[in-house]
Amino acid sequence: MSSISRMLLVYDGTREARAALARCSQLSLALSAPVDIVSIVDAESANARCGGLLSDVAFTHIEEHARHTLDEALSQLTNIGIAANGYVKFGRITEVVTRHAQTFNPDLIVLGHRARAKRTAWWGERPAHVDLAERLSGTTIVTVTLASD
Numbered sequence: 001m002s003s004i005s006r007m008l009l010v011y012d013g014t015r016e017a018r019a020a021l022a023r024c025s026q027l028s029l030a031l032s033a034p035v036d037i038v039s040i041v042d043a044e045s046a047n048a049r050c051g052g053l054l055s056d057v058a059f060t061h062i063e064e065h066a067r068h069t070l071d072e073a074l075s076q077l078t079n080i081g082i083a084a085n086g087y088v089k090f091g092r093i094t095e096v097v098t099r100h101a102q103t104f105n106p107d108l109i110v111l112g113h114r115a116r117a118k119r120t121a122w123w124g125e126r127p128a129h130v131d132l133a134e135r136l137s138g139t140t141i142v143t144v145t146l147a148s149d
Contacts, residue, residue: 003107004027004031004033004107004108005033005107006033006034006035006036006104006105006106006107006108007024007027007028007031007033007034007035007036007106007107007108007109007110008035008036008037008038008097008100008101008104008106008108008109008110009021009024009035009036009037009038009073009109009110009111010038010040010093010097010109010110010111010112010128011037011038011039011069011070011073012039012040012066012069012112013065013068013069013072013073014112015112015146016112016113016144016145016146017069017073017111017112018112019112019144019146020110020111020112020142020144021073021076021077023110023142023144024077024110024142025076025077025080025082027108027110027142028077028082029080029081029082033107033108034082034083034084034085035077035082035083035084035085036084036085036086036087036100036104036106037070037073037074037077037084037085037086037087038086038087038088038089038096038097038100039066039067039069039070039073039086039087039088039089040066040088040089040090040091040093040096040097041062041063041066041088041089041090041091042090042091042092042093063088066088067088070086070087070088071086073086074086087100093128094128094132094135097109097111097128097132097136098132098135098136101136101139106139107139107140108139108140108141108142109132109136109139109140109141109142110141110142110144111128111132111141111142111143111144112143112144112145112146113128113143113144113145113146
């Protein structure tokens with residue numbers, strides 16, 4: 001019997017998230033572990049990117065996209081026999097994943113990450129997996145990385 005009893009997949013439908021979904025499904029099947037999938041609506045970041053002018057229509061579109069991508073991931077996992085639960089959560093990725101992990105205690109968190117070019121690495125925020133590793137000591141974090149374009 002596996003010591004991994006529950007997994008958490010952070011999914012947003014990007015290429016990196018789809019690669020993380022594939023890796024998560026392989027691990028789940030190998031470990032016989034159920035998966036929680038979290039699709040995150042980060043209205044705060046979206047609002048900041050549009051200068052504080054995020055409309056209700058835009059927010060609704062972001063939420064609908066999160067629900068659609070969540071359904072997509074749930075369907076893929078359940079079609080291959082993996083027990084999965086899905087959640088749409090609101091907030092910044094590190095806060096959402098930390099709260100979910102503190103509530104549901106996953107042994108393994110899987111998320112996608114796009115490696116940035118060195119010249120742009122200083123420009124943006126720290127990658128989510130770095131913050132999560134600091135916040136969730138004792139939890140294994142699998143970061144599936146695709147090369148930058």
